[in-house]
Amino acid sequence: MDNLFTLDIYVLAVFYFFMFHSKWLTPSGRKDWKTPKELYKELNKRFRFDFDPCPANPKFDGLSIEWMCSNYVNPPYGRELSKWLKKCYDECLKGKTVVVLIPSRTDTIWWHKYVMKASEIWFVKGRLKFDDKENGAPFPSAIIIFEGGSKGFPLIKSVNILAESI
Numbered sequence: 625m626d627n628l629f630t631l632d633i634y635v636l637a638v639f640y641f642f643m644f645h646s647k648w649l650t651p652s653g654r655k656d657w658k659t660p661k662e663l664y665k666e667l668n669k670r671f672r673f674d675f676d677p678c679p680a681n682p683k684f685d686g687l688s689i690e691w692m693c694s695n696y697v698n699p700p701y702g703r704e705l706s707k708w709l710k711k712c713y714d715e716c717l718k719g720k721t722v723v724v725l726i727p728s729r730t731d732t733i734w735w736h737k738y739v740m741k742a743s744e745i746w747f748v749k750g751r752l753k754f755d756d757k758e759n760g761a762p763f764p765s766a767i768i769i770f771e772g773g774s775k776g777f778p779l780i781k782s783v784n785i786l787a788e789s790i
């Protein structure tokens with residue numbers, strides 16, 4: 625009996641460890657979270673985008689081509705985020721505007737190396753409804769603005785655009 629109780633506690637401890645600490649069980653398995661249409665419309669009003677380097681059905685490699693003047697980027701949400709943020713920053717250094725929708729992963733190397741060099745960081749209040757679905761995303765989002773060769777000290781704000789409130 626005692627042994628069974630100890631086994632139960634052990635199984636529960638392992639379960640909670642993986643629930644809270646394991647990257648395997650986080651929702652980052654999915655990469656192609658589609659921008660809510662209304663959010664894109666709002667951003668487009670201000671930035672007048674002329675290019676999406678990572679569209680739903682790409683016919684090019686957005687990481688290896690030259691981008692246009694005003695770029696909207698909702699990159700694949702996997703390990704490759706680091707490469708996309710580097711590309712965003714490199715394009716910005718050429719004088720382009722790059723607006724990026726990403727998960728708020730403030731503990732990553734790429735966040736500190738590239739995002740902190742942006743001109744603005746907008747933390748989205750609540751959870752976005754990707755794919756225009758009913759439910760909010762299982763992760764927080766941020767909108768990063770790289771403008772005019774910015775090199776850091778980003779303006780940081782909290783935005784409530786079209787998000788489900790917390």
Ligand SMILES: C[S@@+](CC[C@H](N)C(=O)[O-])C[C@H]1O[C@@H](n2cnc3c(N)ncnc32)[C@H](O)[C@@H]1O
Pocket residue numbers: 655656657658659676677678679680681682684685686687697698699700701
């Ligand atoms: C998060 S989805 C964004 C789709 C769309 N731009 C949007 O905002 O709804 C990321 C997209 O990037 C595309 N993608 C992945 N790797 C790419 C690459 N190397 N070049 C261009 N597009 C790529 C995938 O096909 C995927 O649809």
